[in-house]
Structures are given as C-alpha cells and as structure tokens.
Amino acid sequence: MNNQVVSVDFGKGKSTERLNVENSPNRSRVANDVSRGKRHLTDQEITDICKSIRKGSRYADRDELMVLLAFHHALRVSELVNVMWQHIDLRSGQISIKRLKNGINTMQPISDKRELMLLRRIHRNQGKLNAGYVFKNERGGAVTVNGFQKMFGKFSELALGVQWNVHALRHSCGTALINRGHDLRTVQVYMGHRNIQNTTVYLHESVKQFEKIEW
Numbered sequence: 001m002n003n004q005v006v007s008v009d010f011g012k013g014k015s016t017e018r019l020n021v022e023n024s025p026n027r028s029r030v031a032n033d034v035s036r037g038k039r040h041l042t043d044q045e046i047t048d049i050c051k052s053i054r055k056g057s058r059y060a061d062r063d064e065l066m067v068l069l070a071f072h073h074a075l076r077v078s079e080l081v082n083v084m085w086q087h088i089d090l091r092s093g094q095i096s097i098k099r100l101k102n103g104i105n106t107m108q109p110i111s112d113k114r115e116l117m118l119l120r121r122i123h124r125n126q127g128k129l130n131a132g133y134v135f136k137n138e139r140g141g142a143v144t145v146n147g148f149q150k151m152f153g154k155f156s157e158l159a160l161g162v163q164w165n166v167h168a169l170r171h172s173c174g175t176a177l178i179n180r181g182h183d184l185r186t187v188q189v190y191m192g193h194r195n196i197q198n199t200t201v202y203l204h205e206s207v208k209q210f211e212k213i214e215w
Contacts, residue, residue: 040172040205045160046071049152052159059138061125063151065118066135066143067169072115073097073108074173074191077145077166083134090120103192174202181208 041049050064057063070080079100087096093110110116122134133142149166156164170191177187188199203209 038205039168040175041164041168042172043176046169046172048159049156052155053151056155056158057151061118061122062135062143063155065115065122066148067152068112068115068118069095070166070169071173071176072110072112074170076100076170077148081133081135081143081145081148084132085123085129085134086131088119088134090116090123097192099192102194104189104194106189106192108190171202171205174199175205178202178206179208 046067050067053064053067054060066080069075069083070077073095075083075097079098082098083095087098088110089095093116095108095110097106097108099105110119119134123129126132126136135143135148137143137147152166152169153163156162174187174191177190178184182190184196184199184203187202188196191199193199
C-alpha cells in the first residue's frame, strides 16, 4: 500500500487528502487531480465517455443521459439521482434544478438536442409518467450515488484510461461556461453558488482569459 498525504492547489487553497495514490480502487477527487493535473474533463473527453457508454452499457440511454445532465446543468451526483419527472417540462424544454448544500435553485433550458431526445425516449419507455424518479435501476428503484459512480468510473476508464470521479462533471460545466465567454455572475447563478468566490475557481481552470497572450 502506498498511503500518503497529497496536497493539490488549484487557486482556491490547498486540498489535502490521505489516500492510496497508486492502488486505490475507487478514484477520489484528489486522486483525479493528481492523475490528470486538472479537475475537469473537456467537451471531447465527455463525448468519448458517452460513446463508450453507448457501446458497452446495458442501460445506455439512462447512463448517457445521466452524464449529459450532470455536465450540462452542473449537477452534483446527489442532485442528479434525485431528478424527478415533475422537475422537467419536456414541452418547453426546461428543467427545474434543485440544489443541495444551500445552493440556489434555478430553471434552466434543455438546449442540447441529444439530451432532450434521450429524456423524451426514457419518458416514453417509462409510460409517460408525471412524477417519480427519472433514473431507475433494474429493480425499479432510484439509481444510487454509488451505482452511478461505479458506472462512470468504468466507462471513463475505458474511454480515457483514467477512472474519473463523477464530481468532475460539475467542474467541467463551470469551466466550459467560462470558456464559452459567459460572465462570472451568470456562471455563479447557473452553478447555484451563493458565494461568488466558489465560482472564481473556474477561472483558474479556463484558458479563455489568456487567449490574447502570445509569445
């Protein structure tokens, strides 16, 4: 066992965690940072993970949709598994985001065509329910946090050679929004942050602010 304390600094103070860097079977957030040198996935990396899911998952529609929702709406995994049909308006293409950790609840558009298509397909296959959990396991109960983490770890490793933690999808959303040129206040509300200091960390993950610097 290679148990050691690892400190990672991404511009918001050091994060310290005791972990087995080489042998830990369940990739933690800090282990992701150590392994990849960053906290977020790129758009292309997420696309590659979704392709891997479509190719190898028994529940490909459900699993891909969970990845897309988490990425596009900056969902924590505990928020993701609690998404319910009464939070979604398929006709207008909107989703009501229910934040945990005293976050700001918001209404967000479902603008990605594949995300909306998968939602409509799963809704139809479940009998067009008006309430209840969107993401169900084979026994009809809600997908668990651990269940999604295991699935995402498996297919991220197949696609990218690294077993990512699902919280990287939330970081990926924040970084992608900054890269797309959205102002910090908009990103703050979209992410559900009450304190804008929690949002500024994504400036450190983005190269957008440095685009005009040339050597």
